[in-house]
Amino acid sequence: MKHLLLICFVATLFYSCQNQAKTYKDEIYQKPEIDPTPELVALSAEESMSKIHLPDGFKIELVANEPMVSEPIALAWDGNGRMYVAQMNTYMQDADATDEDEPWSRVMLLDDTDGDGVMDKSSVFIDSLVLPRIILPLDDRVIVGVTYDRNIYSYRDTDNDGVADEKILILEDPVRDNRNLEHQDANMIWGMDNWLYVSNDPFRYRFEDDRLIRDTLPEPMPGQYGLTQDEVGRLYFSRAGGEIPALGFQQNPAYGQLTLKDHWDESFLEPWPIIGNLDVQGGLNRVREADNTLNRFTAVSGQEVYLGDKMPGAYGDLFIPEPVGRLIRRAKVKHVDGKIVLENPYEKAEFIASTDPLFRPVFTSTGPDGSLYIADMYRGIIQEGNWTGKGSYLREVVDEYGYDRFFQRGRIYRVYHEEMTPGPKPQLLDKSAGELIQYLSHPNGWWRMNAQKLIILKKDLSVVDELEGIVKGNEGFFRTLFHEDIDFGLERLHALWTLEGLHAESKELVLLAMKDADPRVRVAAVRISERYLKENDPAILAALIDMESDTDAEVLQQVVLSARLHLDATKEMVTQIQKKHSNNELLAATTAENLNPSFSEIQMLKDKYKMVNGGSQIVAGYVIFKDYCSTCHGPEGKGIDQLAPPLVGSPRVTGDPTTLIKIVMNGLTGPVDGKEYNGPMAPAAQYDDTEIANVLSYIRGHLNDKGTVWRVSVGYVRDAYKDRKEYWTLKELEENPGLPAAKK
Known part of the structure; x- marks a missing residue:
């Protein structure tokens, strides 16, 4: 009878909580009229805030x-x-x-x-x-x-x-x-x-x-x-x-x-x-x-x-x-x-x-x-x-x-x-690692991430057992019933990564997490398992291969990515995933990369140019190109409409390297081959002579098969035009090819 009353009480409480949950009306956005010609005047913070629409x-x-x-x-x-x-x-x-x-x-x-x-x-x-x-x-x-x-x-x-x-x-x-x-x-x-x-x-x-x-x-x-x-x-x-x-x-x-x-x-x-x-x-x-x-x-x-x-x-x-x-x-x-x-x-x-x-x-x-x-x-x-x-x-x-x-x-x-009240100011710095664990399930991600970070920084291994208990799903019936607002999968995820940060994740726990009901936890477990994959652990490798039948695409993606640590042993698994999910764009791209030994661009370049004179310049230049040039000229140097012209096949690139160096040093403005682009090309003289020679070697040597650029050539151009502050135009470059006579 007591058990029946308890069940009725809990059911009544659960029903009451569900009915008291707030609902929010659909958002309505009344877009204000556009001010096409605003007055340029500094406003007070309050005045400016009144002009912000939400x-x-x-x-x-x-x-x-x-x-x-x-x-x-x-x-x-x-x-x-x-x-x-x-x-x-x-x-x-x-x-x-x-x-x-x-x-x-x-x-x-x-x-x-x-x-x-x-x-x-x-x-x-x-x-x-x-x-x-x-x-x-x-x-x-x-x-x-x-x-x-x-x-x-x-x-x-x-x-x-x-x-x-x-x-x-x-x-x-x-x-x-x-x-x-x-x-x-x-x-x-x-x-x-x-x-x-x-x-x-x-x-x-x-x-x-x-x-x-x-x-x-x-x-x-x-x-x-x-x-x-x-x-x-x-x-x-x-x-x-x-x-x-x-x-x-x-x-x-x-x-x-x-x-x-x-x-x-x-x-x-x-x-x-x-x-x-x-x-x-x-x-x-x-x-x-x-x-x-x-x-x-x-x-x-x-x-x-x-x-x-x-x-x-x-x-x-x-x-x-x-x-x-x-x-x-x-x-x-x-x-x-x-x-x-x-x-x-x-x-x-x-x-x-x-x-x-x-x-x-x-x-x-x-x-x-x-x-x-x-x-x-x-x-x-x-x-x-x-x-x-x-x-x-x-x-x-x-x-x-x-x-x-x-x-x-x-x-x-x-x-x-407007129907919410901002939360309280935290006081986490003086809390013990054990006290911080409760915030791994906080509804605000700021608290979860900071609790994880602070536990790791404290290096207190006394919390390992409690964190393992969370990963194992030891929530208990009443905790899940009275805390239905907690995302327990997300809590397990943070607990697992906290253990990883403490270097305290056991192989047995990782194997368990690789079978977790929540795909977010399984993805994390596969990533964490890479520590053991690098050590050629047979149990972890077998568990990874067994995940071929997982039904979640993001889990399968991570399985394929982690399989790169053992390309030979996992090739058959990756091939099967590719066949089963040939219509899945994410998995098709991931498996195709994985089955290619040079699946990264930089590795491909290293393989291609390892025996080529100037090859190290091309590889080093790729990193600068990817970081700086590809933003506007595109990842393959083919240009981006309205942003920047193509580098592939450009006469400035394939011709005299001096012209290309001059453009990099001082930038370029105006139309290019009869087409206007969005603003000037910015100068890149802040790079040193070696860096400029490397990136131009990638552009000329790899993208255009026209050879590399010497560092000393960059130095000659830098010295010749050290006092120039203006952008170049194509007309100027055509009228003034090469270096000034005194510098040749």
Whole structure:
């Protein structure tokens, strides 16, 4: 009888909870009228906020503004909810980028001491930096990286005055980064897999023994500014230069790059601003004639997969700032037979759009309170100086309208649903590893990831048994009944990766997780099993081969990717997966790559040119080409319509190398072969002579079969035109071939 009463009580309670669950009306977006010719005037934060439009039901609040912050480029929180703001205080203070490389930038530390959501306390955490671009809180330490310097440091405030007084080198690399500001590493994040990723370069990192350990990837990572991950650690990059709002999300970069067709439709690339503007690098080709609005993404940056709990229906959506369009795109992320497909949920409209021409959203992030945070640089010029030189379309617009008058401002906002209340400020730094475990199931992904990271940093192995119990699914009947809001699969996923970060995952647990009911856990288990695959463990290899019959496409993709560690032993399995799933685009591409021994481009180049004179130049040049040139000229050098002309077959490439070197050194403006492109080609003189010789050797030698370029030739051209500041035009190059007579 007592058992019957208990069952009735539980059933009644469950029914009551279900009926009390809130529902939210469908979002309604009333797109405001477009202002085609906005007045260029600086507004107060409150006035500017009134010009920001969102769907009904969402509200935006001011968190901080100037003078507390200025030129904010990135945000991050420590475990106690204090906000670190990276500021590029020297970024484009005029059209010539005067003093841009001076060490006058900062990292600010902001705090909300009364819990009202507004920052009321600030301090200069780190001063005298050169354009900070990496900011990642660990525990009470913060990783910071700056422009041009490949060394990375951790900073700590040891006396609690809000100012860092400890600076420790955690990655030593004395080679200066000579690339343009837009093409350097940025946005380091702690991945779900406990690797630290950046937006660029062929490297990822592991934080071990208070140092960063570098791991080389098969290809450079595909992004520029902006990097985010979803709830399982899938990475999302973007390339502003290539006008690509999102890429790199079909597989982890540890296995190289994979791009599939139709991962969005063409309309996804078309933004819908509510303000006219002409300050577009691409010129009039990139604005709609009817209302002067941006017609293509051009400056995407600082994207975020929202994992908070204060915007119902938006969990897992990708938010993409477009500062030239003064808007933020919301993309629904769909899984279609394992393939990721992005869609704009609004019809010719955006989640956030402003009619204030100085609204420049450059960064978004899920906050510890569950809101979506936005960093607004609130400025005039948003394009880097290499593209605003004299003779460019953009320079004419800047000079005519006075965009260069607006700088040293900045606003930080948060967005959440009006029927929700932002969550409390966290206090995680002083909690023990055991106390942090409860947050691995938190509905806000910020708490889950920070709990995982902090447990790993504490190196406390006393929690291993409890974490193993979670992975084994020891939830218990009443826990699952009274906590129906917990995603237990996601909790097991975090527990498994936490064990991996502690180097405490046992082979037996990995084998168990490879059979988990949740495909997200199975994918993670297969990745973690690679430790044993590298050791030729027969039980793990057998378990991997047995997963050939798995029914989830994303699991099968990971099985095939991990099988690369044993190509001979797994070839039959991969072949069978290919046959069974020949109509699955994701698996067809993944298996085809796997069955090719040189499945990465860089490996193919190494194989092809290993016995060729100058082959090492071609391989080294590929990395630079992939990082810098392919953004506009395309991955195969065949050009991109309106962006840049083809390099394959170009007479400037196949002819006298001196002409090609001159273009790389000073850039090129004007029509090319009778066709106009979106702005000038930026100069790349910041690369040294060897780097330029290498990339031109790849372009001439590999793409055009015309031989390599000598480093000394680059030096001759650099010296001959060391005082030139202007872009070249084709007419000038034709009239002045080769070097000046005195330099020949």
